[in-house]
Amino acid sequence: MSLLSIEDLSVAYPTRRGTVQAVEDAWLTVAPGQIHGLVGESGAGKSTVGAAIMGLIDPPGGITGGTIRLRNRAIGGLDRAAMRGLRGSKISMIFQDPLTALNPLLTVGQQIVETMRFHLDLPEDEAARRAKALLTRVGIDDPDTRFDQYPHQFSGGMRQRVVIALALCSDPDVIIADEPTTALDVSIQAQILDLIRELARERQVGVILITHDMGVIAEVTDAVTVMYRGRVVETGPTDRVLRAPEHPYTRALIAAVPRPDVKMRRFPLIAYGGGLPQVDVAELSGGWTAPATEGPLLRVEGLTKRFVQKASLLPSRRQYFTAVDNVSFDIAAGEVFGLVGESGSGKSTVARMIAALYPLDAGRVTFDGQAVGRDAPGPVLNAYRRQIQMIFQDPFSSLNPRMRVDAIVAEPLHHLSDMNGTEIRRRVDALLEGVGLGRAAGRRYPHEFSGGQRQRISIARALATRPRFLICDEPTSALDVSVQAQILNILKDLQENLNLTMLFISHDLPVVRQMCDRVGVLRAGRLVEVAETEALFEAPEHPYTRELLRLMPRFTGPAAS
Amino acid sequence: MIAYIVRRLLQSLLVLMVVGLVAFAMFRFVGDPVESMLGQERTATDVERLREALGLDRSFAVQYWRFLQNAVQGDFGISYRQGRPVAEILLERAPATLELAAVSGALAIGFGILLGILTAIRRDGWGASLVMAASLIGVSLPTFLIGILLIYLFSVELGWLPSFGRGDTVRLGFWTTGFLTESGLKALILPAITLGLYQMTLIMRLVRSEMMEVLRQDYIRFARARGLPERTINFRHALKNTLVPVITVTGLQLGAIIAFAIITETVFQWPGVGLLFINAVQFVDIPVMGAYLMLVAVMFVAINLAVDLLYVAIDPRLRTK
Structure with missing residues (x-):
C-alpha cells in the first residue's frame, strides 16, 4: 500500500523572461517505513518536489498540474488553511542546515512544546513530558537540562537531532528530509542517517530523502528516483538502480562519483546533456x-x-583555544x-x-x-x-560581486607584477580562454555564472601570477x-x-x-x-x-x- | 552577567567624565566669564574678587575636579544671564521637554513597530504601498517645515489645536505636568507629532526591512513546515528576532529626540530645555550650555545602557558567552 503518491506533478515559476518549468510530470510513491531517495544535481527540481508536497512553493510559483495523494486523499489542490492542517501534523520536514533551522531566541523545549500543543491539543505539562521522552529517543542525553537550553548551546549534530525530534513530535505519516546531512561531518552524518532509518522503521513513517550524494543514497534508501532538469529519468529499488542503471544520465551521474576504492588517473565526466568547455x-x-x-x-x-x-586585560586570565597544535x-x-x-x-x-x-x-x-x-x-x-x-x-562569496570578471582576474597582476595595461589585458584574455570561459566572459559580472563557472574564474585568478x-x-x-x-x-x-x-x-x-x-x-x-x-x-x-x-x-x- | 553590567556602568562613567571635560573646557576657552558678568563699570578689585569667588585662580585640574564634584551634586553654577542657579532653571524647564520627548518617543516606537510589521507581512497590499509612500514624506521633510505645515493646517485653518506653548499645567512637587489638563494635552499633540514623525518613519522602515529579512530565514520556513499558524510565526518567531537590531537604532533615536527637540521647541515656543539652550547660545550663557551638554550626555548614556541590558534580556546567545 502506498502512503504518499505523486503523479504527473508539474511546478512552474513565472518570471519576466517567461515561465520556468521547475518540475515536469514528476512521479513517485512512498510506502510506510520506506526511505525513498530523490537524487539529482542542483537545479534538477528535487527540492521543489519536496516543497510542493509541503504546499510551501514560494509565490509566484505554483503547482500547474498533477496530483499528490496522501493515504489516497488528494492534497495537491487544497486551500491554505487545509494545507496548514496537514503540514506538520501529517507531513513534516527536516532541513539541511541545523544551524539555521531553529529559532535562536526560543529554547528547544519551547519550540517542541509549541508545535505539539498546536497539532495534538495537549496540556502544557503533558506536552513537555512527551517532548523530553522524544529528545531521549533521538539520542539527546539529560533531556531535563537540554529542554531549557537554547539552540546555540547544541553542537551541529545535536541540533539536527533536535530538528528530527521537531519533525517527529506531531506523529507525522511522511517526513521530507531535504539534504539532512550535507552540512555535517562524516561521523555525525552516519549517526543521523542511522537515526532516520531506525525511526522510519519503528514508527512506520515514509521518508523522502532528498540528496545530491550518491553515497547517502546507497547507504540508507530502499528505493530511489533520479531527477534531471525537472524530470524523473529513472526510478526503482536502490540496489537495482545503482547496480544496473538504465538511463544514460543515471549511468553518467554514478560514474562521476569519486571512487574511494581505487585511484584513477582522471575523473569520468558526465557527457549527458551537452558538451563541456575544454581547458587549454x-x-x-x-x-x-x-x-x-x-x-x-x-x-x-x-x-x-x-x-x-575569553578576552581579559590580565594575560593570566585570558583563555585560549588551540586551533593548530x-x-x-x-x-x-x-x-x-x-x-x-x-x-x-x-x-x-x-x-x-x-x-x-x-x-x-x-x-x-x-x-x-x-x-x-x-x-x-x-x-x-x-x-x-x-x-x-x-x-x-x-x-559565490570568494568573488567580489561588484567587480567585472576581467578586473577580478587582473587584480593580482596589478599588485604583484610589473606588467603594463596592455600586457595585463592580453594575459587576462588568455587566462579566460584557457579555463574554457572565453574572453567575452571578462565583461560580465560573477552573478551571471554558475557555481562551476565561477570556480573556473577563481582558477584563472589564482593562475594569473604564474604561481x-x-x-x-x-x-x-x-x-x-x-x-x-x-x-x-x-x-x-x-x-x-x-x-x-x-x-x-x-x-x-x-x-x-x-x-x-x-x-x-x-x-x-x-x-x-x-x-x-x-x-x-x-x-x-x-x-x-x-x-x-x-x-x-x-x-x-x-x-x- | 553581573561583571558585564559593572563593566558597562564603568564605561558609562568614563563617557560622562569626558563629556564633563568638554563642558568644563567651554568655560575656559569660550570667552572670559568675568568680562561678560561685570559689564562696563568695573574696577580691578571687582575682577579679582569675582575671579576668586568663581575659583578661576586655581589650576585647570583643580577646577575640573571642583566642576565634577559640583556637577554630581547637581550644582552647575549660576546662569550669567538670569543670575539664578542653573540647576533651578533646568529643573523648571526639564519636565516640559521630557514630557514632549516621552510622548513622541512612545508614538514613534508604537506606530513605527506596528506599521513596520504590517508593511512587511502584507508586502504587496495597497495599504502597505500607501504607508511606504507616505513614510517617504516623513523621512524627507525637515522638522521645522512639518511643524509649520501642521500649525497652518490645524491651528490657523481649522483652529482645532493651539499653535504655541504648553497650555495649562499642574504642579506636582517640583514637576509641572501638562498631562492633567485638557489644554495641556491639546498643546502636546502637534509638537509631539512633529518631533516623532521622523523617528517613526525611520523605525518603521527599519522594522520592515529587518522583518522581511527574518521572514526569509530557515527557521521561519521550518516553523511554516511544522504547520504553525501565521500569527505565531509572525509575532512569536519573527518579531523577537527582528527586535535586536531595531533596539540599537531606536535607542540612539530616542536620545536624539531629547537632544534635538530644540527645533520643535523653537517652532512651537515650547518652554523646554531646548529653547533654554537656544537662548543661552545667543547670550553666551556658558553655565547653562555646559549643564545642557551634561544633561544630554546623561540621557544618551542611560539609554544606551538600557539598550545593552535589553539585548541580554532578548538574546540568550549573549547570556551564556
Whole structure:
C-alpha cells in the first residue's frame, strides 16, 4: 500500500523572461517505513518536489498540474488553511542546515512544546513530558537540562537531532528530509542517517530523502528516483538502480562519483546533456612551467595557532583555544599534499597560516629555502605571495560581486607584477580562454555564472601570477558531482603540465584519494598521521584514520564500469 | 552577567567624565566669564574678587575636579544671564521637554513597530504601498517645515489645536505636568507629532526591512513546515528576532529626540530645555550650555545602557558567552 503518491506533478515559476518549468510530470510513491531517495544535481527540481508536497512553493510559483495523494486523499489542490492542517501534523520536514533551522531566541523545549500543543491539543505539562521522552529517543542525553537550553548551546549534530525530534513530535505519516546531512561531518552524518532509518522503521513513517550524494543514497534508501532538469529519468529499488542503471544520465551521474576504492588517473565526466568547455593548459601557462627545486618546496615546522576564547586585560586570565597544535610536514616540488579532517580540525587555519594570512604563534614556514610567514620582511613576503595563490571553497562569496570578471582576474597582476595595461589585458584574455570561459566572459559580472563557472574564474585568478604553489581549500565541496569532476580534472591537468605544487584541503576522502600523492590527517589541531595516499587508504595506522575510513560512504558504482 | 553590567556602568562613567571635560573646557576657552558678568563699570578689585569667588585662580585640574564634584551634586553654577542657579532653571524647564520627548518617543516606537510589521507581512497590499509612500514624506521633510505645515493646517485653518506653548499645567512637587489638563494635552499633540514623525518613519522602515529579512530565514520556513499558524510565526518567531537590531537604532533615536527637540521647541515656543539652550547660545550663557551638554550626555548614556541590558534580556546567545 502506498502512503504518499505523486503523479504527473508539474511546478512552474513565472518570471519576466517567461515561465520556468521547475518540475515536469514528476512521479513517485512512498510506502510506510520506506526511505525513498530523490537524487539529482542542483537545479534538477528535487527540492521543489519536496516543497510542493509541503504546499510551501514560494509565490509566484505554483503547482500547474498533477496530483499528490496522501493515504489516497488528494492534497495537491487544497486551500491554505487545509494545507496548514496537514503540514506538520501529517507531513513534516527536516532541513539541511541545523544551524539555521531553529529559532535562536526560543529554547528547544519551547519550540517542541509549541508545535505539539498546536497539532495534538495537549496540556502544557503533558506536552513537555512527551517532548523530553522524544529528545531521549533521538539520542539527546539529560533531556531535563537540554529542554531549557537554547539552540546555540547544541553542537551541529545535536541540533539536527533536535530538528528530527521537531519533525517527529506531531506523529507525522511522511517526513521530507531535504539534504539532512550535507552540512555535517562524516561521523555525525552516519549517526543521523542511522537515526532516520531506525525511526522510519519503528514508527512506520515514509521518508523522502532528498540528496545530491550518491553515497547517502546507497547507504540508507530502499528505493530511489533520479531527477534531471525537472524530470524523473529513472526510478526503482536502490540496489537495482545503482547496480544496473538504465538511463544514460543515471549511468553518467554514478560514474562521476569519486571512487574511494581505487585511484584513477582522471575523473569520468558526465557527457549527458551537452558538451563541456575544454581547458587549454598551454594557453593558461603561456609556455611557462614552475622551475624544479632541490629538496622540499614548502616546509612547515611546529606550526601553532591559538585563538583568544575569553578576552581579559590580565594575560593570566585570558583563555585560549588551540586551533593548530605543533603541525609539521614537507611538500616536495610538483607534489599534491592532501590535508583531511572534520570541521574544526584546523585544516583551513593551517592553509591561512601558510598563505601568511594569519600570523604564526609558533613554528616556521619555509618556502624554497627561505623563511616566510606573516612577520617576514616586506619584499620577501611580496615575492612569496606572487608564488602562492589560493582557491577558496565558496565560489559565490570568494568573488567580489561588484567587480567585472576581467578586473577580478587582473587584480593580482596589478599588485604583484610589473606588467603594463596592455600586457595585463592580453594575459587576462588568455587566462579566460584557457579555463574554457572565453574572453567575452571578462565583461560580465560573477552573478551571471554558475557555481562551476565561477570556480573556473577563481582558477584563472589564482593562475594569473604564474604561481608555483597552489592552496586549494575545499575547492569543490560546494559543487555538483559532474562539475566537481570537471574542476578536479582541470586542477590535475594544471598540476601535471605546469609542475605545480599543491596543498589540497578536503573533508571528502574519495576526492582526496583521487587527487593527492600524500595525505596528512588532522584531528583537533594535531597531525595524527602522514602517509602516501595508497598506503593511508589501504593500511591506515592511526585509530582515528581507521575510524574516518570506516565511516566514509562506500559507494563504488555499478560493477560493470 | 553581573561583571558585564559593572563593566558597562564603568564605561558609562568614563563617557560622562569626558563629556564633563568638554563642558568644563567651554568655560575656559569660550570667552572670559568675568568680562561678560561685570559689564562696563568695573574696577580691578571687582575682577579679582569675582575671579576668586568663581575659583578661576586655581589650576585647570583643580577646577575640573571642583566642576565634577559640583556637577554630581547637581550644582552647575549660576546662569550669567538670569543670575539664578542653573540647576533651578533646568529643573523648571526639564519636565516640559521630557514630557514632549516621552510622548513622541512612545508614538514613534508604537506606530513605527506596528506599521513596520504590517508593511512587511502584507508586502504587496495597497495599504502597505500607501504607508511606504507616505513614510517617504516623513523621512524627507525637515522638522521645522512639518511643524509649520501642521500649525497652518490645524491651528490657523481649522483652529482645532493651539499653535504655541504648553497650555495649562499642574504642579506636582517640583514637576509641572501638562498631562492633567485638557489644554495641556491639546498643546502636546502637534509638537509631539512633529518631533516623532521622523523617528517613526525611520523605525518603521527599519522594522520592515529587518522583518522581511527574518521572514526569509530557515527557521521561519521550518516553523511554516511544522504547520504553525501565521500569527505565531509572525509575532512569536519573527518579531523577537527582528527586535535586536531595531533596539540599537531606536535607542540612539530616542536620545536624539531629547537632544534635538530644540527645533520643535523653537517652532512651537515650547518652554523646554531646548529653547533654554537656544537662548543661552545667543547670550553666551556658558553655565547653562555646559549643564545642557551634561544633561544630554546623561540621557544618551542611560539609554544606551538600557539598550545593552535589553539585548541580554532578548538574546540568550549573549547570556551564556
